[in-house]
Every structure is written in C-alpha cells, then in structure tokens.
Amino acid sequence: MEDNELIDKFLAGDKSSFDALVSKYQGLVFNLCLKMLGNYEEALDVAQDIFLKVYESLKFFQGKAKFSTYLYRITINFCRNRLRALNRYRKKAVFSIDDPVETEDGLIEREFADKNPTPRESWEEKERQKAVLLALNSLSPEYKEVIILKEIEGLKYEEIASILNISVGTVKSRLSRARDILKNVLKDII
C-alpha cells in the first residue's frame, strides 16, 4: 500500500496503518541512526523517539513532500540533537580513535554469526568494516550526513538538498569534500 494511503487510513483512525508504516521504515530509520550515532543503544532510543514523533505529528503532515523525505528530515534532526547532547555531556567525542567503534564488533559478530567465512576472511573483513566506520565517524556532522544519504541511502542530490534544507550546490561540494577526507583517512586500505 502506498504511504499516503496508509497515512490517510491512520488519520481516519486505523491504528494498524501506523504499524504498517513503522514496519516498512523501521530498518531505514534505525540504520540511519546507527550510522549517524555509531552506537546501538542510542540509535535504538532515537529511532523509537522518531516514530513517536511521527505518530504525534502525522496529522500535520500535508503530503507536499514524500513521506520518506519527511521521515528522513525528522531522523536527521533527531540525530543531530542527540549528537549535540552526547558531545556536550561527554566532553570528548562520542567516538575516539582509540576505542574500537563500540558496538560495531557486536554488529559484525551478528552479521557473521550464520555465515561460514574462513577465519582469515572474517577477520580481514571485520577490520575493514571497523576502519570504514571509524573513518565515517571521524567526519563532522554535515559531511557525515551527505555521505550517508548519498552512499548508503542512495538518494539523489535534489532529495538530499531537500532533506537537509541546503542547496544542491552545497550538497555537491560537501560530498566532494567528504569523499576527499575519506580517501585520505582510508588511504591505507584503498
């Protein structure tokens, strides 16, 4: 069922339509939070808040933009706020180059749980993932946002511009800059 249909039904009183929306987008939202915040627990917490927000503010959603754009916007904003709050109270960056990215080991464990790579492959792949995640987390929020929306979410420039409320030109230059930084940070493995 189309998003707009689901929304209409939900606003008309059908709770299960909201559930359908959650089920449809929970992966997207959760992963976006996970990449932005780099922490499983935080991502889980923020993702729930995001859907709570959707629940409460769908009645104001005018359908001018796509629902997914609207959802992306909320997600980015919530992640930004959470990052600011986390940085403020922890004094140091949430991710320090010395700590292995917190749960990524856990994540990677999970991923490889039911496959059977050879031990060597598994270790190499894990290390590579870790390096990329660290590199991603080292980016400042504006760069991280465009990279994630482009590479991981696969969105077009216009949509990214719309979500972040910046011009397409800014998207282009931020992307270019972000990629240059990553190229440099990851120069040992590319």
Place this chain on the structure above:
Amino acid sequence: MDDCNCKIIQDLFSEYIDNELNEEQSRLVREHLSSCEVCRNELDKLYKVSFLVKNLKEDAPPSDFLDRVHKRIEQRRSLERFLKDLFSNQNIKVPVALSLMVLLIFMVFKVRELYFPGQTIKTTQVVPPQGDSRKPISSSQEKLLYMSELYKGATSYTEKTESSSYEQGLSEKMKGLVPQHEIYGKTEGDILEEKEYVLIINTHDTKSALEKIKDILKETDTKIISLPVEDSKTNRLILRIKLSPQKLALLKNKINEERKSAYTSNTMFETEHYYKENVEDGIFYTAPLDWDVQIVENASYTDNTSQ
C-alpha cells in the same frame, strides 16, 4: 597546463561517480582520463571509497521494535493525561502543582548560588571628570618595594574568569556524568576550602577604598593576609586575601553592590560625579565609586608596577 586540467577534472569526479554530470562534462572527463594515469588512479580511489561506504553492513532493529514504539506512545499518552487531569481539576491539584513549581524554581536558584560562585567582577571604563584633580602623592614607594619583593617569582598576570570554568565543570558534575577529578582538577571540597587571592582595586581614592574594602572583607569573613599596598602612580590598591570560593561569590556581590550604589564623594571631588558605562549589561549609572576591581588567584598574579 596538465596540472591545471587535472585539478579541474578531479573536482568533477564526485559528481562523475554519481552520474550527475551532463553529456558535455562527462565527455570531457572521459577524454582526459584516457590520457592521464594520475587522474585514473585518483578516480579509482574514489570509486573504492564509495564502494567501501556503500557496503557497510546494515543492522536490523530488534524484533520487538514495534512493541517498543507502542510502549513509548503509551507513556506519552499517560503523561499527557496526567497533566491534563492535573490542570483541569480546579480544587487542590492546581495550587499544589503551582506551588511545587515555585518551590522547584526557588531551589534551582539556591543551588545555583551555592555551586556557581557568581559572576566575575566586571571591569569598566572610567571616564574621569573634567579637571582631573589628583590627590597628593602619598609615600607609597616603600610599600611598593615591599610588595614587589612579595610577588617576585609569580607568573604573569592574567585575569581569570572563574565562574565560567566553575559553571561548566560543576554543572557537569551535577549531572554525575564526569568523574569529579576530571573537572579542571577541582573536587567537591574546593568550594569550601580557603584559597588565596589577590584583590586589586583601581580607583582614584585609594584611601577611602581601603576603608570600604576592609568593611566589606570583614562582613564576608575574609582574611587579609598582606599589608595593603596603595600605589598612587597607577591608582591601585592591592591586597592579598584568603577565603573560600563560596565566600568569594558573596564578596563579589557585595563589591558590586557597593559600586552600584550612588553617593557623592566628599573628600576630593565634591559634587562631581563619575559616569560609568557598565559595558556588559549596557546600564548607565552614576557612581562616584570608580572602582575597577579584579580578583585574581594568587598563583597567577605578577606585580606590573615594576614596568
């Protein structure tokens, strides 16, 4: 020339790999690539970076995610219901709620006073009146020498804004998230532990300033641990004091109160008034009390009069 081209071409790479270049631009890039190995390598690196990020593992949210969302919605609903009830019931709940709020706000302010040792003494510009009549030069040369001896070896003078580091450090401490010893080396005991400070008052009338400050120091239980030095050349009154940071807040408040209260000085300037602009809050007030006060932690003070 080639370097120039390479730069231009490489600037287009990001859009190139996203297929966002138009026909003309794409053609230009491809042409250049066919004859430039350097650029080919760079483009290759860019593709690899893009690939690496694209292929980061995804993770699924827990299977009970939907239930969790429902729970949160329920929590929000019951909070809203509670608040609605609280404010709709005309009887006892409203005054109770309101008085609780007032109490809370009051306590917050009290706690702030206790933990955040107040503002720094503001330094202000003194506009001396026309016909500056200096008081007769007192014989403070000897006192000066004595004081230079005392401050020998001290490091250079800096004005510290203690409140901001306190505020930052202590507000974090209060959140309980930063171990105490990390907060700029201060521990809980420091608020009450007495420390040494240097009190410097820039004023034309150092004599009456001395009288006044002695009173204030007495009121706030502050120990004076040095002979006051009156330096008439720089119009400064300097003394070393000892008190706890907590008392320091009170002292600063008292000094500020003194500075703000208007009175005419009978001793030298008769009915002439100083006009002073308080730069920080933009308040204009008359205060013949031309005190420009600095309180510096002892370790960082050096006597400038030798210059």
